[in-house]
Amino acid sequence: MTRRDYLQWMAAGAAAAEAGMPGLVPFTAYAAGDASDRERRMKWWHEARFGMFIHWGLYSVLGRHEWVMENEAIPVRDYEQLAPRFRPKPNAARDWARLARQAGQKYMVMTTKHHEGFCNFNTKLTDYCAPKQGPGRDLVKEYVEAAHAEGMRVGFYYSLMDWHHPDGARCATDEAARRRFVAYTHGLIRELMTNYGKIDVLWYDVAWPLDAQGWESEKMNAMVFKLQPDIIVNNRNKLDGDFTTPEQHIQAANRAWETCMTMNDSWGYQRTDDDWKSPKTVVRNLISCAHDTGNYLLNIGPKADGSVPEDSVRILTSVGKWMERNGDSVRRTDKCQPRRSNYASFTRNGNTLYMHIHFWPGETAVIGGMMTKVKSARMLATGNPVKFAQDRFRVRFLGLPAQPPDDPVTTIAIECEGEPHQDTDFVRKERPRHNV
Numbered sequence: 001m002t003r004r005d006y007l008q009w010m011a012a013g014a015a016a017a018e019a020g021m022p023g024l025v026p027f028t029a030y031a032a033g034d035a036s037d038r039e040r041r042m043k044w045w046h047e048a049r050f051g052m053f054i055h056w057g058l059y060s061v062l063g064r065h066e067w068v069m070e071n072e073a074i075p076v077r078d079y080e081q082l083a084p085r086f087r088p089k090p091n092a093a094r095d096w097a098r099l100a101r102q103a104g105q106k107y108m109v110m111t112t113k114h115h116e117g118f119c120n121f122n123t124k125l126t127d128y129c130a131p132k133q134g135p136g137r138d139l140v141k142e143y144v145e146a147a148h149a150e151g152m153r154v155g156f157y158y159s160l161m162d163w164h165h166p167d168g169a170r171c172a173t174d175e176a177a178r179r180r181f182v183a184y185t186h187g188l189i190r191e192l193m194t195n196y197g198k199i200d201v202l203w204y205d206v207a208w209p210l211d212a213q214g215w216e217s218e219k220m221n222a223m224v225f226k227l228q229p230d231i232i233v234n235n236r237n238k239l240d241g242d243f244t245t246p247e248q249h250i251q252a253a254n255r256a257w258e259t260c261m262t263m264n265d266s267w268g269y270q271r272t273d274d275d276w277k278s279p280k281t282v283v284r285n286l287i288s289c290a291h292d293t294g295n296y297l298l299n300i301g302p303k304a305d306g307s308v309p310e311d312s313v314r315i316l317t318s319v320g321k322w323m324e325r326n327g328d329s330v331r332r333t334d335k336c337q338p339r340r341s342n343y344a345s346f347t348r349n350g351n352t353l354y355m356h357i358h359f360w361p362g363e364t365a366v367i368g369g370m371m372t373k374v375k376s377a378r379m380l381a382t383g384n385p386v387k388f389a390q391d392r393f394r395v396r397f398l399g400l401p402a403q404p405p406d407d408p409v410t411t412i413a414i415e416c417e418g419e420p421h422q423d424t425d426f427v428r429k430e431r432p433r434h435n436v
């Protein structure tokens with residue numbers, strides 16, 4: 001829908017609502033992120049499946065995690081001294097966007113303001129922002145341009161909690177402070193939604209210390225949808241929004257959901273955090289999300305100069321090579337029922353079942369309790385056919401090489417006669433037992 005179509009549609013909706021016409025969604029409901037419009041707005045996001053999260057701010061200068069200000073109780077005046085020291089190289093975001101594309105990610109979500117309160121964007125509402133401090137330029141603008149140059153959808157992370165603003169904590173107990181702080185917050189969000197063209201995701205974070213009423217979250221979302229009619233928003237401003245955001249774990253919901261996860265244990269750059277996930281773990285996590293039609297938002301924490309930690313580059317590059325060969329098996333997936341295996345996980349697209357083998361069993365791989373008839377099977381990476389034999393209790397894939405042909409996970413695409421269904425209870429009950 002173009003902006004003009006949208007305006008016409010809004011006008012028609014308003015007129016229809018006024019005339020009391022049934023069956024038309026009044027535009028006020030739409031402006032608040034109406035559910036009936038959700039499918040349209042979220043289509044690209046469901047198809048994207050895999051995104052890049054970016055945590056970048058003054059904390060990157062210290063390299064001791066994005067919570068360093070609070071967890072080391074650094075006084076505000078001392079912390080502010082980081083602002084002139086934050087001097088990233090120009091257009092660092094181009095490398096992130098290229099890396100994201102190569103990794104098979106389709107969208108990016110960058111911190112425009114984290115809990116520390118520093119704005120990576122240009123604002124009229126505070127001097128504590130990138131163009132007026134060390135960077136000397138609008139880092140959000142660079143990010144948006146870089147993302148678009150690589151064909152990425154663009155998301156903005158925005159922390160409601162603010163450790164820097166004088167009203168950021170006292171707004172909970174002082175009504176005048178709350179009003180000022182809410183005006184400031186809505187004002188910053190308005191700038192973000194106005195000054196950077198079309199934005200695809202608004203990713204709120206930590207609503208401490210107010211509730212939805214205190215933040216005036218309904219009004220906040222209504223403003224956002226008015227300025228960005230195609231946008232999707234998450235659920236962290238204490239409203240449901242369009243999707244749920246399990247953090248650091250994978251948990252399916254009965255609505256749209258996105259797991260966000262670090263690659264080591266820190267969101268912001270942490271110099272000595274060496275607890276990196278292997279490419280295999282990342283791929284398996286992506287598969288787990290895809291099994292239940294969820295998204296996976298995987299974080300990088302660039303250094304203060306904007307460069308991406310070497311380990312993150314290594315991991316994403318390896319994941320990207322796998323995605324080149326196997327991306328279809330996680331991107332366009334439907335909810336998948338089969339899940340039982342000791343060495344594989346599964347995704348599904350229509351009647352195609354993908355068996356993702358992460359611990360190679362050798363020459364034969366088996367799915368127990370496979371109730372749907374298999375028509376054919378092929379190695380996804382090479383397209384080579386895979387021989388198989390099926391009876392009532394299992395399907396066996398035969399003559400596989402001794403070593404896994406793909407890395408870090410080998411995927412077999414299995415064409416079935418109907419929607420693949422696994423029943424291991426059937427095996428437990430019906431498999432013939434010895435006569436004793």
Ligand code: GLC
Nearest residue numbers: 055066067205206247260267
């Ligand atoms: C938590 C953390 C925050 C991080 C976020 C990402 O809310 O407080 O530092 O940005 O998770 O989901």
